[in-house]
Amino acid sequence: MKSRKAGGWRYILSAVFFVSFIVLCIYIASKNRIQVESITLPWLGTYADVPLIVVLLTSMLSGMLVTFGIMLVKDIRRSFKQWVKAREDKHKGFIEHQYAHALELMAGGHPAEAATAFNKVLSKQPRHVESQVALGDICFSTGDWDRAAHYHSQALELNVGSADIMLKLSQDYQRAGKIDGAVDVLQRIIQSDGSNLTALSRLRNLYCNQGHWDRAYELQQQVVSLTRDKSQKSREQQTLLGLKYELAATQAAQEQKPEAIKMLKDIIKQDKHFIPAYIQLVDIYQQQQEYSNAYQVIEKGYKQNHSPVLLKKLEEVSLSHNDPQRAIKAYRKALQERPQDFSLHLFLGMLYLKLEMLDEAKERFQYMIQQGQEFPLLHYELAKVHKRQKHYEASCDEYKRAFKSQEKQLLRYTCGECGAQLPYWEGRCHHCGLWNTINWRV
Numbered sequence: 001m002k003s004r005k006a007g008g009w010r011y012i013l014s015a016v017f018f019v020s021f022i023v024l025c026i027y028i029a030s031k032n033r034i035q036v037e038s039i040t041l042p043w044l045g046t047y048a049d050v051p052l053i054v055v056l057l058t059s060m061l062s063g064m065l066v067t068f069g070i071m072l073v074k075d076i077r078r079s080f081k082q083w084v085k086a087r088e089d090k091h092k093g094f095i096e097h098q099y100a101h102a103l104e105l106m107a108g109g110h111p112a113e114a115a116t117a118f119n120k121v122l123s124k125q126p127r128h129v130e131s132q133v134a135l136g137d138i139c140f141s142t143g144d145w146d147r148a149a150h151y152h153s154q155a156l157e158l159n160v161g162s163a164d165i166m167l168k169l170s171q172d173y174q175r176a177g178k179i180d181g182a183v184d185v186l187q188r189i190i191q192s193d194g195s196n197l198t199a200l201s202r203l204r205n206l207y208c209n210q211g212h213w214d215r216a217y218e219l220q221q222q223v224v225s226l227t228r229d230k231s232q233k234s235r236e237q238q239t240l241l242g243l244k245y246e247l248a249a250t251q252a253a254q255e256q257k258p259e260a261i262k263m264l265k266d267i268i269k270q271d272k273h274f275i276p277a278y279i280q281l282v283d284i285y286q287q288q289q290e291y292s293n294a295y296q297v298i299e300k301g302y303k304q305n306h307s308p309v310l311l312k313k314l315e316e317v318s319l320s321h322n323d324p325q326r327a328i329k330a331y332r333k334a335l336q337e338r339p340q341d342f343s344l345h346l347f348l349g350m351l352y353l354k355l356e357m358l359d360e361a362k363e364r365f366q367y368m369i370q371q372g373q374e375f376p377l378l379h380y381e382l383a384k385v386h387k388r389q390k391h392y393e394a395s396c397d398e399y400k401r402a403f404k405s406q407e408k409q410l411l412r413y414t415c416g417e418c419g420a421q422l423p424y425w426e427g428r429c430h431h432c433g434l435w436n437t438i439n440w441r442v
């Protein structure tokens with residue numbers, strides 16, 4: 001506004017100067033009558049006896065007209081630019097307002113209305129990346145993975161190389177079951193930024209799901225070296241051990257037993273509490289019928305961990321070559337050291353039952369009940385003893401006790417991480433995917 005006003009004054013002042021100057025010239029000319037003999041103007045011909053004042057005024061007038069023209073053009077250009085900017089500002093303001101409104105709707109828990117608002121933004125500004133991303137997020141949250149991938153891909157085309165958008169896209173693909181697509185996107189992120197922990201961890205998980213243990217192991221080494229937080233680092237190291245354990249298991253299955261044994265011993269050296277490595281090592285020795293090695297590993301492992309799972313394994317080995325006394329001895333020895341470990345009483349009782357040593361089994365189970373132990377499996381096992389001894393009434397009572405409680409299941413293997421209950425021991429919980437988390441609980 002100010003500059004336009006100043007521009008107006010400029011024209012008025014120029015006009016006043018111009019008029020005063022002409023008046024002055026005419027006045028001077030009337031006092032001095034000077035004639036130009038002849039004057040030749042290009043394209044306009046030759047003129048004779050022209051008064052000097054006419055020549056002067058004509059030259060001046062043309063000069064001033066040119067200056068005036070230039071000023072006018074400049075002013076018109078500036079005004080046009082201002083008009084364009086105002087239009088753009090208005091457009092931008094509308095988009096910003098619509099986008100803010102859409103975000104409010106989203107925060108207020110109205111995804112459908114938010115999607116409409118984001119689409120309005122896109123109708124005015126098809127290259128609005130944030131709206132494309134938000135629409136992808138809404139589709140993702142409603143389970144429409146394919147459309148989520150469509151929006152996130154479009155956003156990525158507008159913001160090439162954005163790791164955040166690529167992470168979202170990889171999740172869309174993963175949920176849509178397009179695992180190769182997800183792997184490809186995560187690999188692209190890692191190629192451009194090898195320290196993106198989220199991408200590394202997600203790609204590792206995908207390789208784990210696909211059973212590509214070698215690739216997962218390689219990535220996990222990078223994850224461990226990049227993790228700074230102390231407690232998180234120790235968790236990542238456990239995962240690294242878990243992956244090494246899977247590599248060893250694969251080698252054992254491919255008849256590369258010496259390599260597998262070496263890796264498993266390495267794992268135990270790194271973490272003497274990693275039970276799955278002991279069990280896998282025992283499995284290999286058992287397959288090779290090297291029973292004394294197998295027992296040695298179990299005894300060493302039990303000494304370090306006091307895990308009943310290891311003694312259960314010892315029982316399996318001893319029964320596999322008809323030496324049950326070895327297991328009985330091991331349980332009794334462990335019970336001398338840890339008489340309050342009721343899982344040992346239970347396992348020994350169950351072994352007695354298996355060996356038809358019914359009185360010993362009964363004694364064990366009844367001792368546990370006397371000591372206040374109360375769970376379905378205990379009554380279930382005692383019921384089996386009574387049944388074998390043909391004490392049908394007592395057996396019936398125990399079966400009733402076994403199944404009357406709220407806790408219907410008999411499974412006692414539990415994942416310490418996710419709480420999943422399993423019928424048998426596993427090195428890796430297939431619910432939460434972690435290793436060395438499953439234990440026996442009484």
Ligand SMILES: [Zn+2]
Binds near residue numbers: 416420
């Ligand atoms: Zn679990």
